[in-house]
Amino acid sequence: MRSEKIAAKIWLMVEVAAERGKQLSSRVSEEGAGWSCQQIGTFAQLRPDRDGFSWLNPRTLWRSRNEILAGLFGDPSGEVRARWVEAQEARGADPEARVRPGLGPSFDFLLLGDTGEGDASQYAVVPGLLRLSEGTSFAVVASDVIYPAGSGNEYGDKFFRPYKDYRAPIYAIPGNHDWYDGLGGFMRVFCDAPALRPKPDSGWLRGLLWRKPEPVDERRLAEARELRGLPSQRATGPAAQPGPYWAVESESLLVVGVDTGIAGLIDARQAEWLRRVSRDPRPKVLVTGKPIYTRNDYKPSPLEGGGTIDDIVRDPAHRYVAAIGGDVHNYQRYPVRVGDRVIQYIVSGGGGAFMHATHTIRRVDVAGVREDDFRCYPLRGDSLSFYSQLYARRLRMKWVCLTPAEAACIMSEQIKNDPVRPVHGPVRITRRMRWAARLLGAWPWPLRLPVDRVFHRYLSEVSDWDTPPFFKQFLRLSVTPETLTVRCFAATGCLAQELEPPLEDEVSISLS
């Protein structure tokens, strides 16, 4: 009776926060987007004193070389993953990779993608996340737990410290950056796995240049682990994470996490496991390191031996209701009609690392999803204004600066829709503004300043990391036997949105 009362209280708390968050979102006001920050959030006090890594440092680029080597000589993650999984099974891990945390028919969990830069934008997510974490049974980090290269020695400031006050276990799937360490750090932390015995690479040149896992400083790691040392924070026994891919079981739903390695290919052993797990009669949510739909484009990860991951997701017998991917540092949702069902394809990679632009996403028309069905965060106008202000400030190109209202009008002209957020007062779009938008990629143009991955890697250094808005986001998912509700909450870095996180999107999915 007591637990029912607590559950009802938590349900009410989430409903009230969601209702309030809707009114405070960036879809309603510029304040909600964090454009008029009265006070910086408390996250600044959580941050470590030391600076993180620098993408511009040649050492960082050298540490991230496996991405280039995988592109040139083929991605060996499949082979290495099979060895990790074999070693885990030899240590007694469940070959079906099930995680059994003892969940009832109704539960909530959090999902955040691409977290680990250890900087302001990662820590800015934390206070709002904690505020909305009450009653959640676990959290999932979807892709890129540690930048730049997954080292087991960097989990202190980029994982244990930021989430030290989150009271439940955290599971994770690796992203490409975690693979730059051969998954050594990831497996040590999440699966308590000892280092793999070195084995010669099948390609000699790749083997010669390939970055091997960094030896883990065990004393330092043990100290860091203490930050999340409460029994409720540790996943042990049947609730422990068995390997890089897994399925969290509950009575009503399976949460299936896959590892897409560096290049997105699913190895034969994992593909076979995914087919087996997908035959379970319960409804499912897929969590993947590479989103299937992103930027108005379809990118299903191939399976070794033929087919794609989306073939498995779409098969009606498998009962997938949503597929959520990290890797792209913003939020996007594509409700795709598949037969008589709708599958929600979601990008949720705004959990920490620098924001990737949404204003370069053209008018949506993919797999039958139209612009009006599509949702994204940040709004395209905010994304354009953010990058215009950033370049104006840091590269002293004042003329590219666009206010949020100007950028919203330019984007609505481009996308051919009404501005999502009402624009107050007359806004005159000048030729100067159009040139600025063109230069920032608001429409196709050969000469363009970087606003996505290239920006993140080489130019985010010169941007101001401490100034909100950050346009970060995380998901809270609520499961009952009948319904899965996915809510996207924003983190701007301002105190107002820390106290009442804006609700940027919400969708309810029938599980019956």
Ligand SMILES: [Fe+2]
């Ligand atoms: Fe990432």
